Amino acid sequence: MKTVVIMLDYLQGPIWTSNPETGRPETGIAVVDNDNKLRKLNYDIQNLYDSYYEFDSHGQACWFNEEQEKEDKGKMLTLLSELVSRLDEINDGTFVIDDRETKRVEAL
Secondary structure (H helix, E strand, O other), X not given: OEEEEEOOEOOEOOEOOEXXXXXXXXXXXXXXXXXXXXXXXXXXXXXXXXXXXXXXXXXXXXXXXXXXXXXXXXXXXXXXXXXXXXXXXXXXXXXXXXXXXXXXXXXX
């Protein structure tokens, strides 16, 4: 059985791996990779997370805006919840969900 890992990093949506230009999941799980609602959620979450990175800011080449991430905590948790709900909805028994991000965001 395959695992869908939910985890964030710059230019990477919460469902790894995905195409950083389109946000389209490419997990090898057809029901996940071909779901337009999931693709949109993945891309929306990626864009929100990527917005916390600032370049040539605060005397650094790349600076992560932790305060903005905290301010957006509710929005991010809503999006993550929608993502997990959609995964649950389309799960045909061929994958399990490993959500590594929700607890991290809850702890902000």
